[in-house]
Amino acid sequence: MSGRKAQAARNDELIRQAARAVFTADPGAPISAVAERAGVGISALYRRYKSKEELLQSLADEGMDRYLEQLRQALDDDGDPWTAFAGFMRRCLDIGAGSLTMRLAGSFPVTEEMSRKGQELHADTTRLLERTRREGGLRPGIEVGDISVLLEHLHTIRIGDDARMNRLQHRYLELLLDALRTPDAAELPGPAPTWQELRGRYDD
Numbered sequence: 656m657s658g659r660k661a662q663a664a665r666n667d668e669l670i671r672q673a674a675r676a677v678f679t680a681d682p683g684a685p686i687s688a689v690a691e692r693a694g695v696g697i698s699a700l701y702r703r704y705k706s707k708e709e710l711l712q713s714l715a716d717e718g719m720d721r722y723l724e725q726l727r728q729a730l731d732d733d734g735d736p737w738t739a740f741a742g743f744m745r746r747c748l749d750i751g752a753g754s755l756t757m758r759l760a761g762s763f764p765v766t767e768e769m770s771r772k773g774q775e776l777h778a779d780t781t782r783l784l785e786r787t788r789r790e791g792g793l794r795p796g797i798e799v800g801d802i803s804v805l806l807e808h809l810h811t812i813r814i815g816d817d818a819r820m821n822r823l824q825h826r827y828l829e830l831l832l833d834a835l836r837t838p839d840a841a842e843l844p845g846p847a848p849t850w851q852e853l854r855g856r857y858d859d
Contacts, residue, residue: 667703669693674714675751679810686710712763719772721750726779730786737791740783741832747806748824777850792838800848805831 673693677684686707690697704710729743765773780799787793809824809831834840 663703666693666695666699669695670700670703670710671714671717674710678711678714679751680813708763712766712769715763716766716769716772718751719769719776722747723772723776723779725750726776726783729783730779735791736787736789737793737836740787740791740793743783744802744806744828744832745825748809748828749821751810774850788838792836794835794837794840794843796843796847797835798847799850800853803853804848 670689670693674689677688677692686700687697689710690700693700700710704713725743725746728746729739732739732742777799780802784793784797784799784802788795788797809828812820812824812827814820814823
């Protein structure tokens with residue numbers, strides 16, 4: 656790339672990294688907070704994204720892609736089903752897959768393509784859970800909505816610097832994985848969130 660194009664690409668990555676951090680912490684933050692954290696001028700940000708809504712939409716769409724990538728990696732793993740599932744959960748936590756999309760629900764219009772990806776994501780997660788339940792000892796009654804909510808809650812942990820926060824998130828993920836690997840556990844109270852309930856959050 657030319658010097659100008661390379662700089663634009665670097666700025667875009669700085670903006671996206673800053674936006675993920677800013678809006679995960681506070682979805683209502685102004686777009687100027689993203690420019691400040693990224694260390695770029697507000698004009699540079701607006702040259703790439705016409706509005707906060709457009710930036711949020713782009714980030715949420717990217718988050719779905721990252722989650723789907725982790726799902727496919729887990730489904731393609733021919734090893735132990737529980738190990739594949741646990742690895743999927745740990746990777747999702749590390750890359751923030753799914754968390755920002757949920758945090759931003761209701762902040763932007765959902766495109767037809769995003770709706771299609773959402774259905775694909777739901778179907779593939781169901782496949783992963785069914786395989787893990789059948790062969791890996793997943794607790795009965797765990798559904799796609801449970802995984803979405805658990806990851807969302809883990810990503811709300813905000814204690815210490817980034818390294819400390821990540822270690823705490825993984826600490827509590829390990830506790831959750833132990834709870835999820837209890838095939839003889841009692842029935843959970845009430846059903847998991849449905850696809851319609853999860854999808855409905857984006858219509859607020």
